[in-house]
Amino acid sequence: MRRLFPHPLLSFMLFIGWLLLANSANLNNLILATLLAILVPLATQPWWPGRPRIHSMRLIGYVIFVLGDILCANVEIAAIILFMPARKIASVWITVPVDLPDPEAMALLAATITLTPGTLTAEFSTDNKALLVHVLHTRNPDAVRDAIKSRYESRLKRIFM
Amino acid sequence: MLGYALPFAIACFALALLLNLWRLATAPTVLDRILVVDTMVINMLALIVLYGAQSRSAISMDIGMLFAMTGYFGTVAFCKFYLRGRIVE
Amino acid sequence: MNVVIDLVISGVLAVGGLFGLIGSFGMLKLREPMQRLHAPTEATTVGVGAILIAATVIGWQNGIANWHGVLITIFLLVTAPMSALMLAKAHRHLAQPKLPDTGTDAQWASDPPPRDDSD
Structure with missing residues:
Protein backbone atom coordinates (compact mmCIF):
# COMPACT_ATOMS: atom_id res chain seq x y z
CA MET A 1 0.00 0.00 0.00
CA ARG A 2 2.81 2.34 0.93
CA ARG A 3 4.56 1.61 -2.37
CA LEU A 4 1.42 2.19 -4.42
CA PHE A 5 0.65 5.50 -2.67
CA PRO A 6 3.92 7.17 -1.62
CA HIS A 7 2.05 10.41 -0.87
CA PRO A 8 -1.48 9.53 0.28
CA LEU A 9 -2.46 13.15 0.86
CA LEU A 10 -1.18 14.21 -2.57
CA SER A 11 -3.08 11.34 -4.16
CA PHE A 12 -6.24 12.41 -2.38
CA MET A 13 -5.82 16.04 -3.45
CA LEU A 14 -5.20 15.01 -7.07
CA PHE A 15 -8.29 12.82 -7.06
CA ILE A 16 -10.56 15.54 -5.64
CA GLY A 17 -8.91 18.23 -7.74
CA TRP A 18 -9.46 16.35 -10.97
CA LEU A 19 -13.11 15.69 -10.16
CA LEU A 20 -13.66 19.37 -9.32
CA LEU A 21 -11.92 20.42 -12.53
CA ALA A 22 -13.91 17.98 -14.66
CA ASN A 23 -17.07 19.20 -12.92
CA SER A 24 -18.73 15.80 -12.96
CA ALA A 25 -18.28 12.45 -11.25
CA ASN A 26 -19.23 9.96 -13.96
CA LEU A 27 -17.34 6.72 -14.46
CA ASN A 28 -14.85 8.07 -17.04
CA ASN A 29 -13.69 10.85 -14.77
CA LEU A 30 -13.53 8.57 -11.73
CA ILE A 31 -11.24 6.17 -13.60
CA LEU A 32 -9.08 8.99 -14.92
CA ALA A 33 -8.85 10.60 -11.47
CA THR A 34 -7.81 7.29 -9.91
CA LEU A 35 -5.15 6.80 -12.58
CA LEU A 36 -3.80 10.32 -11.98
CA ALA A 37 -3.85 9.85 -8.22
CA ILE A 38 -1.71 6.72 -8.59
CA LEU A 39 0.61 7.72 -11.43
CA VAL A 40 1.54 11.32 -10.59
CA PRO A 41 2.89 10.66 -7.05
CA LEU A 42 4.77 7.59 -8.33
CA ALA A 43 6.32 9.53 -11.20
CA THR A 44 7.33 12.50 -9.05
CA GLN A 45 8.53 10.46 -6.07
CA PRO A 46 12.27 10.71 -6.87
CA TRP A 47 12.11 14.52 -6.71
CA TRP A 48 10.55 14.64 -3.27
CA PRO A 49 12.79 12.83 -0.83
CA GLY A 50 12.33 13.06 2.91
CA ARG A 51 8.60 13.60 2.82
CA PRO A 52 7.15 14.66 6.16
CA ARG A 53 4.66 12.53 8.06
CA ILE A 54 1.43 14.46 8.43
CA HIS A 55 -1.39 13.99 10.89
CA MET B 1 -33.31 39.73 -1.08
CA LEU B 2 -30.96 38.35 -3.69
CA GLY B 3 -32.30 40.94 -6.12
CA TYR B 4 -30.76 43.63 -3.92
CA ALA B 5 -27.64 41.87 -2.71
CA LEU B 6 -26.27 40.95 -6.15
CA PRO B 7 -26.38 44.49 -7.57
CA PHE B 8 -24.96 45.79 -4.27
CA ALA B 9 -21.96 43.45 -4.48
CA ILE B 10 -21.46 44.29 -8.16
CA ALA B 11 -21.54 48.00 -7.33
CA CYS B 12 -19.01 47.49 -4.52
CA PHE B 13 -16.53 45.75 -6.79
CA ALA B 14 -17.07 48.24 -9.60
CA LEU B 15 -16.29 51.06 -7.18
CA ALA B 16 -13.27 49.10 -5.95
CA LEU B 17 -12.04 48.87 -9.55
CA LEU B 18 -12.41 52.62 -9.96
CA LEU B 19 -10.40 53.20 -6.77
CA ASN B 20 -7.77 50.81 -8.15
CA LEU B 21 -7.63 52.81 -11.38
CA TRP B 22 -7.12 55.99 -9.40
CA ARG B 23 -4.34 54.33 -7.42
CA LEU B 24 -2.80 53.08 -10.66
CA ALA B 25 -2.72 56.60 -12.05
CA THR B 26 -1.20 58.10 -8.89
CA ALA B 27 1.04 55.23 -7.79
CA PRO B 28 4.43 56.47 -6.55
CA THR B 29 6.51 53.37 -7.32
CA VAL B 30 6.65 50.50 -9.81
CA LEU B 31 5.84 48.12 -7.01
CA ASP B 32 2.55 49.84 -6.27
CA ARG B 33 1.57 49.47 -9.89
CA ILE B 34 2.26 45.72 -9.83
CA LEU B 35 0.27 45.43 -6.62
CA VAL B 36 -2.61 47.43 -8.06
CA VAL B 37 -2.74 45.31 -11.21
CA ASP B 38 -2.80 42.19 -9.03
CA THR B 39 -5.71 43.59 -7.03
CA MET B 40 -7.52 44.65 -10.20
CA VAL B 41 -7.32 41.10 -11.51
CA ILE B 42 -8.89 39.82 -8.30
CA ASN B 43 -11.64 42.45 -8.39
CA MET B 44 -12.32 41.70 -12.07
CA LEU B 45 -12.56 38.02 -11.17
CA ALA B 46 -15.21 38.83 -8.59
CA LEU B 47 -17.11 40.93 -11.14
CA ILE B 48 -17.02 38.16 -13.75
CA VAL B 49 -18.29 35.59 -11.25
CA LEU B 50 -21.02 37.94 -10.03
CA TYR B 51 -22.09 38.64 -13.60
CA GLY B 52 -22.32 34.91 -14.16
CA ALA B 53 -24.54 34.55 -11.09
CA GLN B 54 -26.72 37.41 -12.30
CA SER B 55 -27.15 36.12 -15.85
CA ARG B 56 -27.36 32.45 -14.79
CA SER B 57 -24.59 31.29 -17.05
CA ALA B 58 -22.31 28.44 -16.04
CA ILE B 59 -19.39 29.47 -18.23
CA SER B 60 -18.32 32.47 -16.13
CA MET B 61 -16.69 30.28 -13.48
CA ASP B 62 -14.35 28.81 -16.09
CA ILE B 63 -13.42 32.29 -17.29
CA GLY B 64 -12.79 33.27 -13.70
CA MET B 65 -10.47 30.34 -13.17
CA LEU B 66 -8.35 31.21 -16.20
CA PHE B 67 -8.33 34.83 -15.06
CA ALA B 68 -7.08 33.90 -11.59
CA MET B 69 -4.25 31.82 -13.04
CA THR B 70 -3.05 34.41 -15.56
CA GLY B 71 -3.26 37.11 -12.89
CA TYR B 72 -1.13 35.16 -10.44
CA PHE B 73 1.50 34.19 -12.99
CA GLY B 74 1.55 37.76 -14.28
CA THR B 75 2.27 39.15 -10.81
CA VAL B 76 5.02 36.65 -10.11
CA ALA B 77 6.57 37.22 -13.55
CA PHE B 78 6.52 41.00 -13.04
CA CYS B 79 8.20 40.72 -9.63
CA LYS B 80 10.74 38.24 -10.90
CA PHE B 81 11.58 40.45 -13.83
CA TYR B 82 11.92 43.39 -11.49
CA LEU B 83 14.17 41.47 -9.10
CA ARG B 84 16.38 39.60 -11.55
CA GLY B 85 16.00 41.28 -14.91
CA ARG B 86 14.75 38.06 -16.46
CA ILE B 87 11.86 35.69 -15.89
CA VAL B 88 13.11 32.24 -16.83
CA GLU B 89 16.43 31.24 -15.30
CA MET C 1 -36.13 27.05 3.85
CA ASN C 2 -35.38 28.73 0.55
CA VAL C 3 -35.93 32.11 2.16
CA VAL C 4 -33.33 31.35 4.83
CA ILE C 5 -30.75 30.30 2.22
CA ASP C 6 -31.53 33.45 0.24
CA LEU C 7 -30.99 35.62 3.30
CA VAL C 8 -27.70 33.93 4.18
CA ILE C 9 -26.39 34.26 0.61
CA SER C 10 -27.43 37.90 0.49
CA GLY C 11 -25.56 38.57 3.72
CA VAL C 12 -22.45 36.81 2.46
CA LEU C 13 -22.59 38.76 -0.81
CA ALA C 14 -22.93 42.08 1.02
CA VAL C 15 -20.07 41.31 3.39
CA GLY C 16 -17.84 40.16 0.51
CA GLY C 17 -18.55 43.27 -1.51
CA LEU C 18 -17.84 45.54 1.45
CA PHE C 19 -14.54 43.83 2.25
CA GLY C 20 -13.44 44.02 -1.38
CA LEU C 21 -14.20 47.72 -1.33
CA ILE C 22 -12.36 48.23 1.98
CA GLY C 23 -9.30 46.44 0.58
CA SER C 24 -9.16 48.75 -2.44
CA PHE C 25 -9.81 51.80 -0.27
CA GLY C 26 -6.97 50.75 2.02
CA MET C 27 -4.53 50.85 -0.89
CA LEU C 28 -5.46 54.48 -1.47
CA LYS C 29 -5.35 55.49 2.17
CA LEU C 30 -2.25 53.80 3.58
CA ARG C 31 0.95 55.72 3.16
CA GLU C 32 3.92 53.37 2.98
CA PRO C 33 4.32 50.75 0.21
CA MET C 34 4.73 47.96 2.73
CA GLN C 35 1.49 48.96 4.47
CA ARG C 36 -0.33 48.99 1.16
CA LEU C 37 0.67 45.38 0.65
CA HIS C 38 -1.61 44.43 3.55
CA ALA C 39 -4.81 45.78 2.03
CA PRO C 40 -5.31 43.35 -0.88
CA THR C 41 -4.73 40.32 1.37
CA GLU C 42 -7.99 41.22 3.01
CA ALA C 43 -9.84 41.79 -0.26
CA THR C 44 -8.61 38.46 -1.59
CA THR C 45 -9.30 36.23 1.38
CA VAL C 46 -12.65 37.31 2.69
CA GLY C 47 -13.97 39.51 -0.10
CA VAL C 48 -13.53 37.34 -3.16
CA GLY C 49 -13.75 34.11 -1.17
CA ALA C 50 -17.22 35.04 0.07
CA ILE C 51 -18.32 36.13 -3.42
CA LEU C 52 -17.13 32.89 -5.00
CA ILE C 53 -18.86 30.70 -2.44
CA ALA C 54 -22.08 32.72 -2.74
CA ALA C 55 -21.98 32.52 -6.55
CA THR C 56 -21.44 28.76 -6.37
CA VAL C 57 -24.48 28.31 -4.13
CA ILE C 58 -26.56 30.55 -6.41
CA GLY C 59 -25.48 28.38 -9.34
CA TRP C 60 -26.65 25.25 -7.51
CA GLN C 61 -30.00 26.85 -6.79
CA ASN C 62 -30.42 27.72 -10.45
CA GLY C 63 -29.66 24.14 -11.41
CA ILE C 64 -26.23 24.91 -12.86
CA ALA C 65 -23.90 22.89 -10.68
CA ASN C 66 -20.40 24.25 -11.14
CA TRP C 67 -17.63 23.20 -8.81
CA HIS C 68 -15.04 25.54 -10.26
CA GLY C 69 -15.88 28.19 -7.66
CA VAL C 70 -14.43 25.94 -4.96
CA LEU C 71 -11.31 25.41 -7.06
CA ILE C 72 -10.85 29.16 -7.60
CA THR C 73 -11.19 29.80 -3.87
CA ILE C 74 -8.54 27.20 -3.07
CA PHE C 75 -6.30 28.53 -5.83
CA LEU C 76 -6.55 32.11 -4.54
CA LEU C 77 -5.89 31.07 -0.94
CA VAL C 78 -2.83 29.09 -2.00
CA THR C 79 -1.32 31.68 -4.35
CA ALA C 80 -2.00 34.91 -2.43
CA PRO C 81 0.88 34.34 0.04
CA MET C 82 3.25 33.63 -2.84
CA SER C 83 2.52 36.83 -4.74
CA ALA C 84 2.67 38.79 -1.47
CA LEU C 85 6.08 37.26 -0.73
CA MET C 86 7.35 38.15 -4.21
CA LEU C 87 6.06 41.73 -3.85
CA ALA C 88 7.71 42.04 -0.43
CA LYS C 89 11.02 40.83 -1.88
CA ALA C 90 10.71 43.33 -4.73
CA HIS C 91 9.99 46.05 -2.18
CA ARG C 92 13.13 45.12 -0.26
CA HIS C 93 15.08 45.33 -3.47
CA LEU C 94 13.63 48.76 -4.25
CA ALA C 95 13.52 50.57 -0.91
CA GLN C 96 16.23 48.81 1.13
CA PRO C 97 14.35 49.22 4.44
CA LYS C 98 16.10 48.76 7.75
CA LEU C 99 15.45 45.22 8.92
CA PRO C 100 15.82 43.52 12.30
CA ASP C 101 18.38 40.77 12.84
CA THR C 102 17.57 37.15 12.10
CA GLY C 103 18.41 36.16 15.66
CA THR C 104 20.59 33.32 14.37
CA ASP C 105 23.96 33.13 12.63
CA ALA C 106 22.39 33.00 9.19
CA GLN C 107 21.24 36.01 7.22
CA TRP C 108 18.01 36.77 5.37
CA ALA C 109 17.59 34.78 2.19
CA SER C 110 17.97 37.65 -0.26
CA ASP C 111 20.67 39.56 1.61
CA PRO C 112 23.76 40.03 -0.53
CA PRO C 113 26.23 37.23 0.27
CA PRO C 114 29.03 38.22 2.68
CA ARG C 115 32.19 39.31 0.87
CA ASP C 116 34.80 36.63 0.59
CA ASP C 117 38.22 38.20 1.14
CA SER C 118 40.25 35.04 0.67
CA ASP C 119 40.69 35.42 -3.08
Whole structure:
Protein backbone atom coordinates (compact mmCIF):
# COMPACT_ATOMS: atom_id res chain seq x y z
CA MET A 1 0.00 0.00 0.00
CA ARG A 2 2.81 2.34 0.93
CA ARG A 3 4.56 1.61 -2.37
CA LEU A 4 1.42 2.19 -4.42
CA PHE A 5 0.65 5.50 -2.67
CA PRO A 6 3.92 7.17 -1.62
CA HIS A 7 2.05 10.41 -0.87
CA PRO A 8 -1.48 9.53 0.28
CA LEU A 9 -2.46 13.15 0.86
CA LEU A 10 -1.18 14.21 -2.57
CA SER A 11 -3.08 11.34 -4.16
CA PHE A 12 -6.24 12.41 -2.38
CA MET A 13 -5.82 16.04 -3.45
CA LEU A 14 -5.20 15.01 -7.07
CA PHE A 15 -8.29 12.82 -7.06
CA ILE A 16 -10.56 15.54 -5.64
CA GLY A 17 -8.91 18.23 -7.74
CA TRP A 18 -9.46 16.35 -10.97
CA LEU A 19 -13.11 15.69 -10.16
CA LEU A 20 -13.66 19.37 -9.32
CA LEU A 21 -11.92 20.42 -12.53
CA ALA A 22 -13.91 17.98 -14.66
CA ASN A 23 -17.07 19.20 -12.92
CA SER A 24 -18.73 15.80 -12.96
CA ALA A 25 -18.28 12.45 -11.25
CA ASN A 26 -19.23 9.96 -13.96
CA LEU A 27 -17.34 6.72 -14.46
CA ASN A 28 -14.85 8.07 -17.04
CA ASN A 29 -13.69 10.85 -14.77
CA LEU A 30 -13.53 8.57 -11.73
CA ILE A 31 -11.24 6.17 -13.60
CA LEU A 32 -9.08 8.99 -14.92
CA ALA A 33 -8.85 10.60 -11.47
CA THR A 34 -7.81 7.29 -9.91
CA LEU A 35 -5.15 6.80 -12.58
CA LEU A 36 -3.80 10.32 -11.98
CA ALA A 37 -3.85 9.85 -8.22
CA ILE A 38 -1.71 6.72 -8.59
CA LEU A 39 0.61 7.72 -11.43
CA VAL A 40 1.54 11.32 -10.59
CA PRO A 41 2.89 10.66 -7.05
CA LEU A 42 4.77 7.59 -8.33
CA ALA A 43 6.32 9.53 -11.20
CA THR A 44 7.33 12.50 -9.05
CA GLN A 45 8.53 10.46 -6.07
CA PRO A 46 12.27 10.71 -6.87
CA TRP A 47 12.11 14.52 -6.71
CA TRP A 48 10.55 14.64 -3.27
CA PRO A 49 12.79 12.83 -0.83
CA GLY A 50 12.33 13.06 2.91
CA ARG A 51 8.60 13.60 2.82
CA PRO A 52 7.15 14.66 6.16
CA ARG A 53 4.66 12.53 8.06
CA ILE A 54 1.43 14.46 8.43
CA HIS A 55 -1.39 13.99 10.89
CA SER A 56 -4.28 14.49 8.42
CA MET A 57 -7.12 15.00 10.89
CA ARG A 58 -5.18 17.67 12.77
CA LEU A 59 -4.40 19.35 9.45
CA ILE A 60 -8.11 19.69 8.71
CA GLY A 61 -8.69 21.09 12.19
CA TYR A 62 -5.84 23.54 11.63
CA VAL A 63 -7.36 24.76 8.33
CA ILE A 64 -10.72 25.42 10.02
CA PHE A 65 -8.96 27.17 12.91
CA VAL A 66 -7.03 29.42 10.50
CA LEU A 67 -10.18 30.25 8.52
CA GLY A 68 -11.82 31.42 11.75
CA ASP A 69 -8.76 33.50 12.58
CA ILE A 70 -8.82 35.07 9.11
CA LEU A 71 -12.41 36.18 9.65
CA CYS A 72 -11.70 37.75 13.06
CA ALA A 73 -8.49 39.49 11.94
CA ASN A 74 -10.26 40.84 8.84
CA VAL A 75 -12.72 42.78 10.98
CA GLU A 76 -9.91 44.29 13.04
CA ILE A 77 -7.95 45.34 9.96
CA ALA A 78 -11.05 46.76 8.30
CA ALA A 79 -11.57 48.92 11.41
CA ILE A 80 -7.93 50.08 11.25
CA ILE A 81 -8.19 50.95 7.54
CA LEU A 82 -11.49 52.74 7.86
CA PHE A 83 -11.25 54.62 11.14
CA MET A 84 -7.60 55.09 12.10
CA PRO A 85 -5.81 58.19 10.82
CA ALA A 86 -3.04 57.15 8.43
CA ARG A 87 -0.26 58.82 10.39
CA LYS A 88 -1.16 56.95 13.58
CA ILE A 89 -0.70 53.50 12.04
CA ALA A 90 2.46 52.05 13.55
CA SER A 91 3.96 49.40 11.27
CA VAL A 92 6.94 47.36 12.42
CA TRP A 93 9.17 44.58 11.15
CA ILE A 94 9.53 41.69 13.55
CA THR A 95 11.66 38.57 13.53
CA VAL A 96 9.89 35.36 14.44
CA PRO A 97 12.25 32.57 15.46
CA VAL A 98 10.84 29.27 14.23
CA ASP A 99 11.72 25.76 15.24
CA LEU A 100 10.01 23.54 12.66
CA PRO A 101 11.80 20.55 11.16
CA ASP A 102 10.33 20.44 7.64
CA PRO A 103 10.41 23.02 4.85
CA GLU A 104 6.78 22.11 4.15
CA ALA A 105 5.83 23.16 7.68
CA MET A 106 7.74 26.43 7.25
CA ALA A 107 5.89 27.15 4.03
CA LEU A 108 2.56 26.43 5.71
CA LEU A 109 3.42 28.75 8.61
CA ALA A 110 4.50 31.53 6.23
CA ALA A 111 1.30 31.16 4.21
CA THR A 112 -0.79 31.25 7.39
CA ILE A 113 0.91 34.44 8.57
CA THR A 114 0.33 36.15 5.22
CA LEU A 115 -3.29 35.03 4.90
CA THR A 116 -4.14 36.37 8.34
CA PRO A 117 -4.65 40.05 7.59
CA GLY A 118 -2.41 42.43 9.46
CA THR A 119 0.70 40.29 9.26
CA LEU A 120 2.77 39.45 6.20
CA THR A 121 5.75 37.17 5.70
CA ALA A 122 8.48 38.98 3.81
CA GLU A 123 11.56 36.81 4.08
CA PHE A 124 13.10 33.59 5.34
CA SER A 125 16.50 33.24 6.90
CA THR A 126 18.93 31.04 5.02
CA ASP A 127 18.98 28.35 7.70
CA ASN A 128 15.16 28.17 7.90
CA LYS A 129 15.16 29.19 11.55
CA ALA A 130 13.55 32.62 11.36
CA LEU A 131 10.84 34.49 9.49
CA LEU A 132 10.72 38.20 8.78
CA VAL A 133 7.18 39.44 9.36
CA HIS A 134 5.73 42.87 8.65
CA VAL A 135 2.93 43.93 10.99
CA LEU A 136 0.45 46.58 9.86
CA HIS A 137 -0.36 48.06 13.23
CA THR A 138 0.79 47.10 16.69
CA ARG A 139 1.91 48.79 19.87
CA ASN A 140 3.51 45.64 21.22
CA PRO A 141 5.62 43.70 18.68
CA ASP A 142 6.63 41.02 21.18
CA ALA A 143 2.99 40.11 21.79
CA VAL A 144 2.46 39.57 18.04
CA ARG A 145 5.51 37.33 17.89
CA ASP A 146 4.36 35.28 20.86
CA ALA A 147 0.86 35.01 19.41
CA ILE A 148 2.22 33.60 16.14
CA LYS A 149 4.36 31.12 18.02
CA SER A 150 1.67 29.95 20.41
CA ARG A 151 -1.29 29.94 18.01
CA TYR A 152 0.18 28.55 14.82
CA GLU A 153 3.64 27.12 15.37
CA SER A 154 2.68 24.91 18.30
CA ARG A 155 -0.22 23.47 16.28
CA LEU A 156 1.99 22.88 13.23
CA LYS A 157 4.48 21.03 15.41
CA ARG A 158 1.74 18.58 16.31
CA ILE A 159 0.69 18.14 12.67
CA PHE A 160 4.19 17.43 11.31
CA MET A 161 5.32 14.56 13.47
CA MET B 1 -33.31 39.73 -1.08
CA LEU B 2 -30.96 38.35 -3.69
CA GLY B 3 -32.30 40.94 -6.12
CA TYR B 4 -30.76 43.63 -3.92
CA ALA B 5 -27.64 41.87 -2.71
CA LEU B 6 -26.27 40.95 -6.15
CA PRO B 7 -26.38 44.49 -7.57
CA PHE B 8 -24.96 45.79 -4.27
CA ALA B 9 -21.96 43.45 -4.48
CA ILE B 10 -21.46 44.29 -8.16
CA ALA B 11 -21.54 48.00 -7.33
CA CYS B 12 -19.01 47.49 -4.52
CA PHE B 13 -16.53 45.75 -6.79
CA ALA B 14 -17.07 48.24 -9.60
CA LEU B 15 -16.29 51.06 -7.18
CA ALA B 16 -13.27 49.10 -5.95
CA LEU B 17 -12.04 48.87 -9.55
CA LEU B 18 -12.41 52.62 -9.96
CA LEU B 19 -10.40 53.20 -6.77
CA ASN B 20 -7.77 50.81 -8.15
CA LEU B 21 -7.63 52.81 -11.38
CA TRP B 22 -7.12 55.99 -9.40
CA ARG B 23 -4.34 54.33 -7.42
CA LEU B 24 -2.80 53.08 -10.66
CA ALA B 25 -2.72 56.60 -12.05
CA THR B 26 -1.20 58.10 -8.89
CA ALA B 27 1.04 55.23 -7.79
CA PRO B 28 4.43 56.47 -6.55
CA THR B 29 6.51 53.37 -7.32
CA VAL B 30 6.65 50.50 -9.81
CA LEU B 31 5.84 48.12 -7.01
CA ASP B 32 2.55 49.84 -6.27
CA ARG B 33 1.57 49.47 -9.89
CA ILE B 34 2.26 45.72 -9.83
CA LEU B 35 0.27 45.43 -6.62
CA VAL B 36 -2.61 47.43 -8.06
CA VAL B 37 -2.74 45.31 -11.21
CA ASP B 38 -2.80 42.19 -9.03
CA THR B 39 -5.71 43.59 -7.03
CA MET B 40 -7.52 44.65 -10.20
CA VAL B 41 -7.32 41.10 -11.51
CA ILE B 42 -8.89 39.82 -8.30
CA ASN B 43 -11.64 42.45 -8.39
CA MET B 44 -12.32 41.70 -12.07
CA LEU B 45 -12.56 38.02 -11.17
CA ALA B 46 -15.21 38.83 -8.59
CA LEU B 47 -17.11 40.93 -11.14
CA ILE B 48 -17.02 38.16 -13.75
CA VAL B 49 -18.29 35.59 -11.25
CA LEU B 50 -21.02 37.94 -10.03
CA TYR B 51 -22.09 38.64 -13.60
CA GLY B 52 -22.32 34.91 -14.16
CA ALA B 53 -24.54 34.55 -11.09
CA GLN B 54 -26.72 37.41 -12.30
CA SER B 55 -27.15 36.12 -15.85
CA ARG B 56 -27.36 32.45 -14.79
CA SER B 57 -24.59 31.29 -17.05
CA ALA B 58 -22.31 28.44 -16.04
CA ILE B 59 -19.39 29.47 -18.23
CA SER B 60 -18.32 32.47 -16.13
CA MET B 61 -16.69 30.28 -13.48
CA ASP B 62 -14.35 28.81 -16.09
CA ILE B 63 -13.42 32.29 -17.29
CA GLY B 64 -12.79 33.27 -13.70
CA MET B 65 -10.47 30.34 -13.17
CA LEU B 66 -8.35 31.21 -16.20
CA PHE B 67 -8.33 34.83 -15.06
CA ALA B 68 -7.08 33.90 -11.59
CA MET B 69 -4.25 31.82 -13.04
CA THR B 70 -3.05 34.41 -15.56
CA GLY B 71 -3.26 37.11 -12.89
CA TYR B 72 -1.13 35.16 -10.44
CA PHE B 73 1.50 34.19 -12.99
CA GLY B 74 1.55 37.76 -14.28
CA THR B 75 2.27 39.15 -10.81
CA VAL B 76 5.02 36.65 -10.11
CA ALA B 77 6.57 37.22 -13.55
CA PHE B 78 6.52 41.00 -13.04
CA CYS B 79 8.20 40.72 -9.63
CA LYS B 80 10.74 38.24 -10.90
CA PHE B 81 11.58 40.45 -13.83
CA TYR B 82 11.92 43.39 -11.49
CA LEU B 83 14.17 41.47 -9.10
CA ARG B 84 16.38 39.60 -11.55
CA GLY B 85 16.00 41.28 -14.91
CA ARG B 86 14.75 38.06 -16.46
CA ILE B 87 11.86 35.69 -15.89
CA VAL B 88 13.11 32.24 -16.83
CA GLU B 89 16.43 31.24 -15.30
CA MET C 1 -36.13 27.05 3.85
CA ASN C 2 -35.38 28.73 0.55
CA VAL C 3 -35.93 32.11 2.16
CA VAL C 4 -33.33 31.35 4.83
CA ILE C 5 -30.75 30.30 2.22
CA ASP C 6 -31.53 33.45 0.24
CA LEU C 7 -30.99 35.62 3.30
CA VAL C 8 -27.70 33.93 4.18
CA ILE C 9 -26.39 34.26 0.61
CA SER C 10 -27.43 37.90 0.49
CA GLY C 11 -25.56 38.57 3.72
CA VAL C 12 -22.45 36.81 2.46
CA LEU C 13 -22.59 38.76 -0.81
CA ALA C 14 -22.93 42.08 1.02
CA VAL C 15 -20.07 41.31 3.39
CA GLY C 16 -17.84 40.16 0.51
CA GLY C 17 -18.55 43.27 -1.51
CA LEU C 18 -17.84 45.54 1.45
CA PHE C 19 -14.54 43.83 2.25
CA GLY C 20 -13.44 44.02 -1.38
CA LEU C 21 -14.20 47.72 -1.33
CA ILE C 22 -12.36 48.23 1.98
CA GLY C 23 -9.30 46.44 0.58
CA SER C 24 -9.16 48.75 -2.44
CA PHE C 25 -9.81 51.80 -0.27
CA GLY C 26 -6.97 50.75 2.02
CA MET C 27 -4.53 50.85 -0.89
CA LEU C 28 -5.46 54.48 -1.47
CA LYS C 29 -5.35 55.49 2.17
CA LEU C 30 -2.25 53.80 3.58
CA ARG C 31 0.95 55.72 3.16
CA GLU C 32 3.92 53.37 2.98
CA PRO C 33 4.32 50.75 0.21
CA MET C 34 4.73 47.96 2.73
CA GLN C 35 1.49 48.96 4.47
CA ARG C 36 -0.33 48.99 1.16
CA LEU C 37 0.67 45.38 0.65
CA HIS C 38 -1.61 44.43 3.55
CA ALA C 39 -4.81 45.78 2.03
CA PRO C 40 -5.31 43.35 -0.88
CA THR C 41 -4.73 40.32 1.37
CA GLU C 42 -7.99 41.22 3.01
CA ALA C 43 -9.84 41.79 -0.26
CA THR C 44 -8.61 38.46 -1.59
CA THR C 45 -9.30 36.23 1.38
CA VAL C 46 -12.65 37.31 2.69
CA GLY C 47 -13.97 39.51 -0.10
CA VAL C 48 -13.53 37.34 -3.16
CA GLY C 49 -13.75 34.11 -1.17
CA ALA C 50 -17.22 35.04 0.07
CA ILE C 51 -18.32 36.13 -3.42
CA LEU C 52 -17.13 32.89 -5.00
CA ILE C 53 -18.86 30.70 -2.44
CA ALA C 54 -22.08 32.72 -2.74
CA ALA C 55 -21.98 32.52 -6.55
CA THR C 56 -21.44 28.76 -6.37
CA VAL C 57 -24.48 28.31 -4.13
CA ILE C 58 -26.56 30.55 -6.41
CA GLY C 59 -25.48 28.38 -9.34
CA TRP C 60 -26.65 25.25 -7.51
CA GLN C 61 -30.00 26.85 -6.79
CA ASN C 62 -30.42 27.72 -10.45
CA GLY C 63 -29.66 24.14 -11.41
CA ILE C 64 -26.23 24.91 -12.86
CA ALA C 65 -23.90 22.89 -10.68
CA ASN C 66 -20.40 24.25 -11.14
CA TRP C 67 -17.63 23.20 -8.81
CA HIS C 68 -15.04 25.54 -10.26
CA GLY C 69 -15.88 28.19 -7.66
CA VAL C 70 -14.43 25.94 -4.96
CA LEU C 71 -11.31 25.41 -7.06
CA ILE C 72 -10.85 29.16 -7.60
CA THR C 73 -11.19 29.80 -3.87
CA ILE C 74 -8.54 27.20 -3.07
CA PHE C 75 -6.30 28.53 -5.83
CA LEU C 76 -6.55 32.11 -4.54
CA LEU C 77 -5.89 31.07 -0.94
CA VAL C 78 -2.83 29.09 -2.00
CA THR C 79 -1.32 31.68 -4.35
CA ALA C 80 -2.00 34.91 -2.43
CA PRO C 81 0.88 34.34 0.04
CA MET C 82 3.25 33.63 -2.84
CA SER C 83 2.52 36.83 -4.74
CA ALA C 84 2.67 38.79 -1.47
CA LEU C 85 6.08 37.26 -0.73
CA MET C 86 7.35 38.15 -4.21
CA LEU C 87 6.06 41.73 -3.85
CA ALA C 88 7.71 42.04 -0.43
CA LYS C 89 11.02 40.83 -1.88
CA ALA C 90 10.71 43.33 -4.73
CA HIS C 91 9.99 46.05 -2.18
CA ARG C 92 13.13 45.12 -0.26
CA HIS C 93 15.08 45.33 -3.47
CA LEU C 94 13.63 48.76 -4.25
CA ALA C 95 13.52 50.57 -0.91
CA GLN C 96 16.23 48.81 1.13
CA PRO C 97 14.35 49.22 4.44
CA LYS C 98 16.10 48.76 7.75
CA LEU C 99 15.45 45.22 8.92
CA PRO C 100 15.82 43.52 12.30
CA ASP C 101 18.38 40.77 12.84
CA THR C 102 17.57 37.15 12.10
CA GLY C 103 18.41 36.16 15.66
CA THR C 104 20.59 33.32 14.37
CA ASP C 105 23.96 33.13 12.63
CA ALA C 106 22.39 33.00 9.19
CA GLN C 107 21.24 36.01 7.22
CA TRP C 108 18.01 36.77 5.37
CA ALA C 109 17.59 34.78 2.19
CA SER C 110 17.97 37.65 -0.26
CA ASP C 111 20.67 39.56 1.61
CA PRO C 112 23.76 40.03 -0.53
CA PRO C 113 26.23 37.23 0.27
CA PRO C 114 29.03 38.22 2.68
CA ARG C 115 32.19 39.31 0.87
CA ASP C 116 34.80 36.63 0.59
CA ASP C 117 38.22 38.20 1.14
CA SER C 118 40.25 35.04 0.67
CA ASP C 119 40.69 35.42 -3.08
